[in-house]
Amino acid sequence: MPGLYLDEFMVGQVIDHPLRKSVTESDNMMFSVMTLNPQPLHIDFDFAAKSEWGKPLVNSLFTLGLMIGISVHDTTLGTTVGNLGMTDTVFPHPVFHGDTIRVETEVKSVRESKSRPDRGIVEFEHRAYNQDGKLVAKCTRQAMILKKGEA
Numbered sequence: 001m002p003g004l005y006l007d008e009f010m011v012g013q014v015i016d017h018p019l020r021k022s023v024t025e026s027d028n029m030m031f032s033v034m035t036l037n038p039q040p041l042h043i044d045f046d047f048a049a050k051s052e053w054g055k056p057l058v059n060s061l062f063t064l065g066l067m068i069g070i071s072v073h074d075t076t077l078g079t080t081v082g083n084l085g086m087t088d089t090v091f092p093h094p095v096f097h098g099d100t101i102r103v104e105t106e107v108k109s110v111r112e113s114k115s116r117p118d119r120g121i122v123e124f125e126h127r128a129y130n131q132d133g134k135l136v137a138k139c140t141r142q143a144m145i146l147k148k149g150e151a
Helices: 025-034 047-049 060-075
Strands: 015-018 080-090 100-112 119-129 137-148
Touching: 015 060, 025 060, 060 100, 060 119, 060 137
Parallel strands: none
Antiparallel strands: 015 100, 080 137, 100 119, 119 137
């Protein structure tokens, strides 16, 4: 299913993404190892057990990537030229092994490009929640999106 084109986004539009993911220990370990992140809060069960959390935390950059990845099918699949930036990224509640993540995206702004007539910029606010409805991640993302008929 293709993503949406610039002209199909509306400010205030909220997309509740149907795709969900339960985060596994393997997801967390593989991501931490692949990104050369030796943080013991993520990969050392003994260390994490002695922390205030009592167990390993899922790497927040995995959470960020998962949140945006879940949004792609319903927003930018095949219609994006590229990400321009991410701002205001917060992780208000930790993610743990076994948590199931769901995501919603709100369109904050839409504008045509001043220099490229075949595209424009959409600003999204992505919000990720765990199975208990707790906000675990939020970020604002700017993406360059093609106009319909320009792909």
